[in-house]
Amino acid sequence: MFLGIDHVVLAVADPDAALAELGAFLGVRPTTSGGRHPSWGTRNRLLWLGDTFIELVTVADPREAERSWLGAPLLDALPGPVAIGWAIATDDLDLDRTELNTNGAALAPGTAGERRRPDGEMVRWRLALPPELSLRAPFLIEHDLTAAEWRPEDRAARAIDPARLEAIALPVDSVDGLPFAPRGAVVGSQLIRAAGWETSQPEIHISGLDRSASGTLLGCRWLVT
Numbered sequence: 001m002f003l004g005i006d007h008v009v010l011a012v013a014d015p016d017a018a019l020a021e022l023g024a025f026l027g028v029r030p031t032t033s034g035g036r037h038p039s040w041g042t043r044n045r046l047l048w049l050g051d052t053f054i055e056l057v058t059v060a061d062p063r064e065a066e067r068s069w070l071g072a073p074l075l076d077a078l079p080g081p082v083a084i085g086w087a088i089a090t091d092d093l094d095l096d097r098t099e100l101n102t103n104g105a106a107l108a109p110g111t112a113g114e115r116r117r118p119d120g121e122m123v124r125w126r127l128a129l130p131p132e133l134s135l136r137a138p139f140l141i142e143h144d145l146t147a148a149e150w151r152p153e154d155r156a157a158r159a160i161d162p163a164r165l166e167a168i169a170l171p172v173d174s175v176d177g178l179p180f181a182p183r184g185a186v187v188g189s190q191l192i193r194a195a196g197w198e199t200s201q202p203e204i205h206i207s208g209l210d211r212s213a214s215g216t217l218l219g220c221r222w223l224v225t
Contacts, residue, residue: 002096004188005165006089006141007046007053008204009070009133010218011077015045015056018081018218022047022054025217026224027209028163033149035117041065042074044115048158049206051089052165052190056218073133082219083202085133086168088187093142097128100140105177106130107140114147121148135202136172162208166225167191169203 012018015034023030026047033053034045041064044057057074065071077084090096097107107128114124124144130137143150167184173196178185184193195203203221213224 001091002187003051003089003091005052005168005190005192006087007055008083008165008168008202008220009055009057009085009087010220011074011080011082011084012056012058012218013079013081015043015058018056019045019047022056022218025213025215026163026206026222027211027213028161032118035115035123036060037068037070037113037115039064039113040068041071042068048161049163049165050158050161051155054204069129070133080219083135085135085137085139086170087139087141090140090142093126093128093140097140100177103177103179105137107177110140110142117148123148123150130176135170136174137176138178163206164208165190165204166207167193167203167205169193169195169199169205171195171199171201 019030030047036043041061042057043060044055047054059065059071059074065075073084093110101107107130110126110128112126114122116122124147126142128140130139167190172194174194184191201219201221203223205223207225209224215222
């Protein structure tokens with residue numbers, strides 16, 4: 001089952017600085033989440049909004065990155081900042097991959113991945129990836145609920161903060177594999193809209209904060225209500 005928007009990927013030159021800047025703008029407390037993708041030659045920091053996060057990613061090893069699915073488009077996008085992709089969370093990757101591919105996506109069979117956090121704990125997942133990373137072609141991710149960041153105690157700690165990602169509007173005409181109603185596609189409790197000519201940058205809608213704010217930052221338009 002599709003659970004919701006898992007994360008939005010932003011290419012940035014310095015993930016630590018970008019995390020601090022975005023956290024201050026939104027009024028969300030940054031965490032120490034993040035680490036290295038050893039097979040992709042990249043590293044990241046995460047800003048959590050409930051169980052959805054903003055991934056701020058850069059290249060850690062250019063030679064490794066130029067051969068990887070994430071690293072190659074990231075090298076092209078840097079220094080950024082710019083949104084380069086996004087993921088849908090699922091609790092049955094193989095079933096949901098089949099559904100999206102039936103509707104026109106081209107997701108490869110699931111593969112395992114992992115990331116080591118600075119504290120040494122491992123985060124693990126399975127991915128179903130399109131041929132290329134883009135805003136039009138989301139990828140699927142199924143988290144290992146026994147590994148770091150997705151255990152019950154990890155999710156309970158995140159739930160204390162009320163900030164939530166409610167919707168994204170993408171500067172594309174369609175999204176591979178997602179059937180769209182006139183107002184968009186609902187995935188879990190979140191709305192995804194292919195905005196086409198209406199916007200030149202992704203719009204990210206966030207609720208649950210103590211203040212209203214809007215503005216352009218890190219290649220996206222943020223709308224806080």
